Amino acid sequence: MSVGIRIRRGATIPLKGESEKILSDAAPSETYALKPDNFFGIVPRLMVKEGEEIAEGAPVFHCKKDPRIFFVSPVSGRVKEVVRGAKRKILKIIIEQQVGDVITHKIPASKSLSREKIIEILLKSGAWPFIKQRPYGIIADPDAIPKAIYVSTYSSAPLDVDFQFLLKNDKEDFQKGIDVLNTLVVSPVILSVDATFSGFFEYIKGVDLLQIKGPHPAGNVSVQIHKHKPINMGEKVWELRPEDVVNIGKLFINGQFSAQRTLAVAGESVFQPQYIKTKIGALITALTDITGFDNSQQNRFINGDVLSGKAEAPNGHLDFHNNLLTIIPEGNHYRMFGWLPFMDNKIPSLSKTSLSWLFGKKPYNVDTNMNGEERALVVTGEMEKVFPMEIYPMQLLKACMANDIEKMEALGIYEVIPEDFGLIDYANTSKIEAQQIIKEGIELMIKEVG
Amino acid sequence: MNFLRNKLDDLKRPFGKGQKWERYAPAINAFDTFLFVPNHTTYTGAHIRDAVDLKRTMVTVIIALMPALIYGIYNTGYQHFIQTGEAFSFLDAFIHGSWKIIPMIIVSYVVGLTIEFIFAVYRGHEVNEGYLVTGLLIPMIMPVDIPLWMVAISVAFSVLIAKEAFGGTGMNILNPALTARAFAFFAYPTYMSGNKVWVSEASNIDGISGETILGNLAAGGNVNYSFFEMFQGSIPGSIAETSALYVLIGAAILIITGVGSWRIMLGSVIGAAIVGFLFNLWGANALMSFSWVNHLVVGGFAFGVVFMATDPVSAAQTNKGKWVYGILVGVFCILIRVFNPAYPEGVMLAILLMNVFAPTIDHYVIQANINKRKKRWASALKTA
Numbered sequence: 001m002s003v004g005i006r007i008r009r010g011a012t013i014p015l016k017g018e019s020e021k022i023l024s025d026a027a028p029s030e031t032y033a034l035k036p037d038n039f040f041g042i043v044p045r046l047m048v049k050e051g052e053e054i055a056e057g058a059p060v061f062h063c064k065k066d067p068r069i070f071f072v073s074p075v076s077g078r079v080k081e082v083v084r085g086a087k088r089k090i091l092k093i094i095i096e097q098q099v100g101d102v103i104t105h106k107i108p109a110s111k112s113l114s115r116e117k118i119i120e121i122l123l124k125s126g127a128w129p130f131i132k133q134r135p136y137g138i139i140a141d142p143d144a145i146p147k148a149i150y151v152s153t154y155s156s157a158p159l160d161v162d163f164q165f166l167l168k169n170d171k172e173d174f175q176k177g178i179d180v181l182n183t184l185v186v187s188p189v190i191l192s193v194d195a196t197f198s199g200f201f202e203y204i205k206g207v208d209l210l211q212i213k214g215p216h217p218a219g220n221v222s223v224q225i226h227k228h229k230p231i232n233m234g235e236k237v238w239e240l241r242p243e244d245v246v247n248i249g250k251l252f253i254n255g256q257f258s259a260q261r262t263l264a265v266a267g268e269s270v271f272q273p274q275y276i277k278t279k280i281g282a283l284i285t286a287l288t289d290i291t292g293f294d295n296s297q298q299n300r301f302i303n304g305d306v307l308s309g310k311a312e313a314p315n316g317h318l319d320f321h322n323n324l325l326t327i328i329p330e331g332n333h334y335r336m337f338g339w340l341p342f343m344d345n346k347i348p349s350l351s352k353t354s355l356s357w358l359f360g361k362k363p364y365n366v367d368t369n370m371n372g373e374e375r376a377l378v379v380t381g382e383m384e385k386v387f388p389m390e391i392y393p394m395q396l397l398k399a400c401m402a403n404d405i406e407k408m409e410a411l412g413i414y415e416v417i418p419e420d421f422g423l424i425d426y427a428n429t430s431k432i433e434a435q436q437i438i439k440e441g442i443e444l445m446i447k448e449v450g
Numbered sequence: 451m452n453f454l455r456n457k458l459d460d461l462k463r464p465f466g467k468g469q470k471w472e473r474y475a476p477a478i479n480a481f482d483t484f485l486f487v488p489n490h491t492t493y494t495g496a497h498i499r500d501a502v503d504l505k506r507t508m509v510t511v512i513i514a515l516m517p518a519l520i521y522g523i524y525n526t527g528y529q530h531f532i533q534t535g536e537a538f539s540f541l542d543a544f545i546h547g548s549w550k551i552i553p554m555i556i557v558s559y560v561v562g563l564t565i566e567f568i569f570a571v572y573r574g575h576e577v578n579e580g581y582l583v584t585g586l587l588i589p590m591i592m593p594v595d596i597p598l599w600m601v602a603i604s605v606a607f608s609v610l611i612a613k614e615a616f617g618g619t620g621m622n623i624l625n626p627a628l629t630a631r632a633f634a635f636f637a638y639p640t641y642m643s644g645n646k647v648w649v650s651e652a653s654n655i656d657g658i659s660g661e662t663i664l665g666n667l668a669a670g671g672n673v674n675y676s677f678f679e680m681f682q683g684s685i686p687g688s689i690a691e692t693s694a695l696y697v698l699i700g701a702a703i704l705i706i707t708g709v710g711s712w713r714i715m716l717g718s719v720i721g722a723a724i725v726g727f728l729f730n731l732w733g734a735n736a737l738m739s740f741s742w743v744n745h746l747v748v749g750g751f752a753f754g755v756v757f758m759a760t761d762p763v764s765a766a767q768t769n770k771g772k773w774v775y776g777i778l779v780g781v782f783c784i785l786i787r788v789f790n791p792a793y794p795e796g797v798m799l800a801i802l803l804m805n806v807f808a809p810t811i812d813h814y815v816i817q818a819n820i821n822k823r824k825k826r827w828a829s830a831l832k833t834a
Contacts, residue, residue: 013498158498232830300497307496328498331491334455338487339505341513341707351502352707353510370490372503373483375578376620379507380767381711392768395816410820425496429507430620435495 004195005227007214009388011350011423013158015306016363017328019264019273021165026278029286032074033092033317034060039129041138041446044071044090052079057103057126057257060093068142072126074259074280076100092317095281104255115183122248125257129320130244134225134237136442137417146238148229149185151178152192153201153242154212156219157305157422159266161323163242164199166262166275170246171200177249181240182206192224216307217388222420226389231414241321261318265291267306267327268365269299281317287325288314298330300368307422308435331369339372347371350386350427372431379429386423391415393424397434400441405448408441417442458482476570480577508579510709514700515586515690515757521683522690523547526594529686530650550650551689554589557598561605562588569614578619580626580763581609587627587757590690591750591798592634593647600638604630624805625764628754628798635798643794648686662687663748664787664794667737673744680747691753694746701756710760713769717776718755718783722746725784737788745784754797755779764805768815775811779804 036044044061048054056076063069073095080096105125108117119142122128131140140146153163167174181189188208193201195211202209210228217223221239231237240248243262250258259280266273271292278286284301293299302309303319306326310319318325338344345355348364356364383393391412399407421434428434462482465475482488483505492499527543538546562585563577570577588605608630613622635642645661646652663673663685675685683693691697704710726742733739745751759765759779766775779800786796793799 230826232827234827235830300491302497306498309497311497326497332489334486334489336454336486338501339483339503339509341506341510344501347501348498349501351500351506353506353709354501356501366498368491368497369487369499370492371487371499371501372505373488373490373576375504375576376618378504378578378580378620378763379709380762380765381769381772382708384769390819390822392816392819394767410823411816412823422496426498427500427502429500429502429504431499431503433495 002209002211003228004211005213005218005224006195007212007218007223007227007388009385010156010215010217011386011427012156012215013348013426014361014363015158015268015328015348016365017267017270017273018159018363019161019266019275021162022274023165023168023262024274024276024290026276026282026286027289029097029278029282031080031094031096031283031317032077032279032281033094034071034073034281035092035317035319036061036071036090038320039063039071039139041136041443042069046082046090046093048079048093050079050082053077053098053100054079054095055101055103059126060095061090063139066142068123069128069139070123070126071129072103072257074257074282076102094317102256105251107252107255113183118180118183121251125251127244127248127251127257130240130247132239134222134231134239134417135414136446137239137419138446140238141236144236146185147231147235148187148225149181149189149238149240150192150210150221150225151181151189151207151240151242151245152212152219152221152224154192154194154219154224156214156216157307157324158216159264159324159326160219160305161264161275164197164201166264166323167242167246168200170243170249170260173246173249173253174242175204175249176253177245177247178204178206180248180252181245185238190228192219192221214388217386217420217423220420222416223388226391226415233409233414241323243323244321261323263287263318263323263325265325265327267302269294269297269327269329278318280320284312284314284316284318284325287318288327293327294329298332299327300330302326302328305422306366307426308419329367331367333367333369335369351382351429370431372429374432375430377430377432382427382429383424383434386427387420389415389420393421393434396441397421397432397437400437400444403444405445408445409449413438413441413445455486458485473574474571476574476576477567480567480570483576505579507709508582510707511583511704511757512586514703514710515583515590517696517699518690518693518753519551519586519590521693521696522590523551525683525692526550526650526689528684529648530652533649533652546650550594551589553598554592554596554601554689555586557601558588558605559585561602562609565606565609565614569618573618575618580619584608584626584630588630591627591631591688591753593642594650594689595647595652596634596638596641600634600641603637604634607633620763622763623809624802625758625761627761628758628802628805631798632802648688662794667740668792668794670736672736673740677744677747680744685748688750691750694752697752697756701752704756704760710756711762711765711772711776713772714760714765714776714779715755717773718751718759718780719746721777721780722751722784723780725781729784729788742784745787749787749795750797751783754783754801758797759801759804764808766808766811766815768812771808771811771815774815775804775808778807 043064059070075097077098081094083091133140191207192210195213247258304322341353349356387393396411418435418439424434527546531538608626612629726745729738782800783796
């Protein structure tokens with residue numbers, strides 16, 4: 001069965017430095033890191049001490065609220081450092097790679113694999129955090145029965161990856177992962193594919209295909225769910241990234257936690273943008289050693305895409321979920337009279353107060369300049385142009401700012417996560433930090449409503 | 451450029467964090483950011499940002515106002531010399547107009563921006579650019595002979611009461627420029643209506659015929675101007691609102707750049723045209739019989755609809771709401787013109803009235819979205 005979804009409102013921003021379809025292995029990474037902040041709403045409780053030797057797949061910390069949810073080490077080695085921030089908050093746990101044991105879980109024959117058994121294995125092995133839950137985009141609740149599971153292979157964010165290419169060697173594992181997921185849910189897994197070319201995903205069995213067409217944010221799962229079967233109050237929907245389906249597949253084939261991560265290293269500053277295979281939490285330098293980058297200037301390293309990714313230090317570590325590492329120049333420079341209309345048309349702009357639209361689809365150079373300062377919300381209608389859901393984005397933002405829970409609920413907070421407001425961050429005239437406001441709104445919802 | 455930048459950085463040092471004049475940083479920043487787009491980089495949220503900002507948006511509106519302003523300056527001189535009967539050249543008319551209008555603009559900016567700066571320092575936020583437009587609009591919609599002190603008081607009233615009292619830029623209910631005009635209109639009626647105020651220095655001339663067209667019609671008179679004169683704007687009126695032609699050029703700029711809402715503009719024209727046409731059919735008096743086409747080009751209708759009704763803060767904010775709001779502005783404008791001869795110009799009151807109702811319109815549009823969502827929840831519960 002397949003359903004077509006066409007998104008009209010939104011924007012594709014073509015940027016320089018798209019990854020070439022070359023797949024290389026990463027340089028060795030001395031250390032790996034797990035960052036509790038990668039898991040929205042999780043308070044970690046450490047299970048290891050600094051200096052302790054741990055096996056690959058051994059738990060490093062668990063979720064304080066639900067101690068069944070383990071977060072495990074991607075490699076064997078020694079816990080080198082627990083980096084803490086203000087109020088002793090754990091920022092990251094750095095593991096130095098050494099030769100060591102690998103934890104193997106016993107996988108029963110597929111016939112005797114019940115839903116409960118599968119959930120138990122996923123939790124124990126550390127693969128559970130691969131599953132995210134809507135509303136809110138938190139780690140899935142093991143006791144919940146989801147309405148549906150979505151896996152999107154359609155990428156629309158600037159410089160985002162091509163999952164056709166990224167997973168070309170993992171077709172069997174992907175199928176295995178889908179089979180496992182199908183036991184967790186009543187209706188088949190919903191697999192979103194590019195409507196113009198679905199490649200090998202078309203031959204995956206046991207899924208309902210969702211054929212997506214249109215500009216960013218069409219690749220965001222929120223948009224796909226909203227257009228397909230919107231989330232109602234009280235409902236729960238699960239979501240996985242395609243490579244994590246592969247990781248779950250591998251787990252159920254050999255019984256070991258798979259931390260495979262294939263990333264596209266992209267962006268204007270990268271010399272040889274390409275795909276690189278490594279493991280979750282590897283050092284960024286293990287990737288940039290292969291691709292090279294322009295270090296004659298200040299750069300911003302982004303775990304994820306330029307709209308909703310997280311900034312990281314050049315010698316920092318990869319995040320848990322991202323398949324994309326973007327490197328672009330910093331923009332800490334002044335532009336004389338840059339506020340005049342039709343000035344600096346080389347900066348991509350969705351507004352017609354710039355002539356940049358004349359340049360058509362040619363990739364743009366970008367940097368991290370704010371191109372202005374934050375102001376009161378004045379201009380109306382511009383957010384709706386890049387927000388394809390039937391939700392009033394500005395009104396929802398205002399409800400979040402006012403901490404008005406009833407209004408947030410009624411205006412659709414259950415159907416969005418911060419990344420859906422990435423384009424609004426980018427496009428809005430008043431330079432409002434929409435993603436941050438939505439994030440705080442969701443935190444309030446979790447605290448007050450649960 | 452580097453030399454200037456370094457000089458500015460030196461100048462700004464005492465305003466930095468923890469320095470002596472930190473409180474007054476918004477004031478110096480306002481000047482600095484007029485020369486340079488600052489070097490601020492993104493720190494949270496999206497890492498790249500669009501080139502558009504509020505300064506750029508507001509400057510686009512100012513550019514769109516220029517044709518109407520320049521024609522208004524010329525027309526001020528033109529009306530003066532036509533009435534006095536003196537021979538004059540284009541330049542004479544322009545110079546006469548400039549002498550009258552530029553001081554008004556200066557007064558408006560000085561008074562308004564001073565208040566804005568004080569509030570920015572007091573509240574600790576940057577100076578918003580909105581007043582650049584408001585401050586230019588206010589003189590453009592005043593009668594030319596209004597004393598400068600009245601301009602100053604109207605500006606102060608509008609910025610303090612219509613804007614800052616509600617929380618500043620982005621929070622106001624009423625359009626500040628129209629509030630200034632409404633204040634002057636009710637506080638100093640003899641300077642704001644009648645047949646002596648619309649032509650520069652008219653009080654020195656005997657036997658003037660300086661009525662606006664709508665004022666003349668309301669008084670039971672006849673229209674002595676051709677459609678082309680009304681369209682081009684060589685008629686008496688407030689400074690820059692007379693020319694539908696130059697307002698249309700501004701409208702084109704606003705619509706092409708996407709800064710002004712075409713939905714509101716088109717809605718207003720449709721609303722006014724329909725009501726005007728219905729009155730034409732009724733035809734009980736001179737104002738009712740005044741052709742609906744003429745209604746669109748005389749008085750402040752075009753100017754109000756293009757530059758005032760589209761103010762995004764005081765207008766409806768949803769796309770559906772903008773249609774309703776626009777149409778009602780047009781409808782009420784013609785209704786006020788026809789039924790209330792004391793106020794021959796209806797557009798000011800129509801827009802202010804709809805400013806008050808805009809949040810209500812949005813409320814119903816958004817409530818429809820909420821109801822749809824709640825209905826979906828209810829039906830999901832039923833099937834579950």
